[in-house]
Amino acid sequence: MEGCRFNDPEYLALYHDGALDERTERAFTAHLLTCEVCAEALFNLERDLALMEMVEFSALPAPHALRKTVFRLFSEGIELIKTAAGWGEFTPLVLRPARGGSEKGYRYEKEGVRVDIEHSAPDRFFIEVSGVRGKRITLFRDKRVVEARTRIREEKIFFRDLEKGRYSMSIDGGMRIQFDVE
Amino acid sequence: MSDRIPDESIKELIRRYRGGNEQSRENIITALSEYIYNYPMIVFGVAEDAAGDFYEYILMRLDKILEGYRETEAKFVTWFTVVLRNRYLNFVRTERSRHAAEYLTQVVSLDCDFTENRNLHNILGDKRDYSSESSEGFDRLLDAVVRDLNARQRLLFHLYYLETLRPEDVGFISIYLGKTIRETLAGIRALRYTLSHKYRVRNRCLQRLNVLYSQLISVQSENDRSAAEKVKKKRKKVLDEYRKVKLNPSYESISKFTGLPMGTVSSGIQRMKKNVRHYVEELGNGRM
Numbered sequence: 001m002e003g004c005r006f007n008d009p010e011y012l013a014l015y016h017d018g019a020l021d022e023r024t025e026r027a028f029t030a031h032l033l034t035c036e037v038c039a040e041a042l043f044n045l046e047r048d049l050a051l052m053e054m055v056e057f058s059a060l061p062a063p064h065a066l067r068k069t070v071f072r073l074f075s076e077g078i079e080l081i082k083t084a085a086g087w088g089e090f091t092p093l094v095l096r097p098a099r100g101g102s103e104k105g106y107r108y109e110k111e112g113v114r115v116d117i118e119h120s121a122p123d124r125f126f127i128e129v130s131g132v133r134g135k136r137i138t139l140f141r142d143k144r145v146v147e148a149r150t151r152i153r154e155e156k157i158f159f160r161d162l163e164k165g166r167y168s169m170s171i172d173g174g175m176r177i178q179f180d181v182e
Numbered sequence: 183m184s185d186r187i188p189d190e191s192i193k194e195l196i197r198r199y200r201g202g203n204e205q206s207r208e209n210i211i212t213a214l215s216e217y218i219y220n221y222p223m224i225v226f227g228v229a230e231d232a233a234g235d236f237y238e239y240i241l242m243r244l245d246k247i248l249e250g251y252r253e254t255e256a257k258f259v260t261w262f263t264v265v266l267r268n269r270y271l272n273f274v275r276t277e278r279s280r281h282a283a284e285y286l287t288q289v290v291s292l293d294c295d296f297t298e299n300r301n302l303h304n305i306l307g308d309k310r311d312y313s314s315e316s317s318e319g320f321d322r323l324l325d326a327v328v329r330d331l332n333a334r335q336r337l338l339f340h341l342y343y344l345e346t347l348r349p350e351d352v353g354f355i356s357i358y359l360g361k362t363i364r365e366t367l368a369g370i371r372a373l374r375y376t377l378s379h380k381y382r383v384r385n386r387c388l389q390r391l392n393v394l395y396s397q398l399i400s401v402q403s404e405n406d407r408s409a410a411e412k413v414k415k416k417r418k419k420v421l422d423e424y425r426k427v428k429l430n431p432s433y434e435s436i437s438k439f440t441g442l443p444m445g446t447v448s449s450g451i452q453r454m455k456k457n458v459r460h461y462v463e464e465l466g467n468g469r470m
Contacts, residue, residue, distance in 0.1 A: 009265050010254060010261060012260075013260040014254055014255070016260050016364070017256040017260050018364065019255035029364070033356075036349065039349035039353060039363075043349040043352055043367070044267060045260070045264055046370060046371055047225075048225050048267060049371075050374045051224050052186070052217065052221065052224055052225070053186070054374070054381050055220075055224045057186070057217075057224075058220060060216060060219050061230065
């Protein structure tokens with residue numbers, strides 16, 4: 001990526017995503033036919049993006065791992081203490097919000113599936129998953145399967161009496177939700 | 183693009199970070215971690231250890247990298263991927279100069295045995311080294327292979343042996359089909375997507391090869407010959423599995439991309455293979 005005035009990630013990204021104005025795009029297209037450096041960079045970008053989208057990711061090994069969502073479990077409740085905004089954000093579930101009710105748990109919602117995490121007994125919590133009819137769900141704690149359900153007939157299912165640990169849930173082998181409860 | 187790095191969220195985090203919100207920095211790292219860590223493993227087939235080193239290398243420079251980002255209409259992930267590739271090549275250069283001998287011994291060799299596996303796939307299917315800055319040997323091989331093909335056969339060759347594609351070939355395809363480079367790249371991407379499963383299988387094989395290679399080094403250092411033999415056998419098995427993954431798009435998808443009728447694509451590929459095979463046989467008879 002050296003030796004060309006278009007030697008710039010921003011320019012390549014704009015071209016790749018079709019965000020250049022028409023005139024500049026035409027000029028750059030012509031440039032690409034004669035500039036090996038830019039052609040190579042653009043070609044590599046296409047392949048890199050495709051591979052990064054197609055191939056499944058490996059989890060970061062423990063020393064590098066960063067926890068995205070962390071709940072703290074108390075004897076009388078559960079509290080969200082850390083979340084990566086925008087990534088599988090859990091939002092508070094409030095009982096009777098109009099009357100100033102307090103949080104009773106947290107909700108994650110994506111692609112028609114709703115995952116509620118709520119305190120149940122001292123140092124225990126449960127997960128309620130809605131919108132799962134016909135789906136397949138596996139719940140893991142510390143990389144071990146807690147429970148796996150296939151071809152679910154009900155609209156919602158429960159995972160009860162759960163204790164602290166690092167949880168992940170896979171839905172239909174694709175969508176993945178991860179959180180820690182400490 | 184998938185939501186591995188959701189565009190609006192990351193842009194918002196960067197805005198917040200620049201606005202002085204310290205918590206956003208951690209959230210940015212969280213959001214990018216897996217992408218950074220997996221990048222060299224998926225794109226360059228490196229082992230987990232090296233991917234971990236690269237991850238640390240990027241984290242140490244993340245502030246500087248983000249300083250260079252200017253929000254545009256392009257997706258953040260597109261920009262970031264260009265940056266990661268440049269950084270990865272710098273990282274390799276640095277590592278190479280620091281640990282020259284060690285670096286050389288960590289390369290997983292995928293060279294095919296020309297005498298035992300003399301078929302088109304093994305010779306052409308997986309020879310491009312995407313991590314190499316110089317690919318003269320590969321270029322020579324491809325130039326020689328396509329030299330005697332007519333334009334349509336050359337087009338079919340490039341699309342059928344997708345992993346051998348070079349930037350100049352993309353230029354050729356673009357001119358032949360009367361498409362812009364960006365349209366051509368989008369078409370190539372669509373062809374790649376038809377091979378998603380194979381790319382995944384191949385990557386898993388690569389990672390297993392890396393693990394077995396580490397095991398081999400370890401048992402060899404302990405002078406455990408029988409364990410080394412076992413690992414070698416396993417490694418050969420995985421290597422065979424790896425080589426069986428043929429990244430050739432279907433005739434149907436090539437027909438869709440080129441606008442050529444299926445029959446033309448099918449017969450064209452057969453003819454192209456025949457010509458290429460002839461060349462490969464010549465290679466086997468003396469030039470390699």
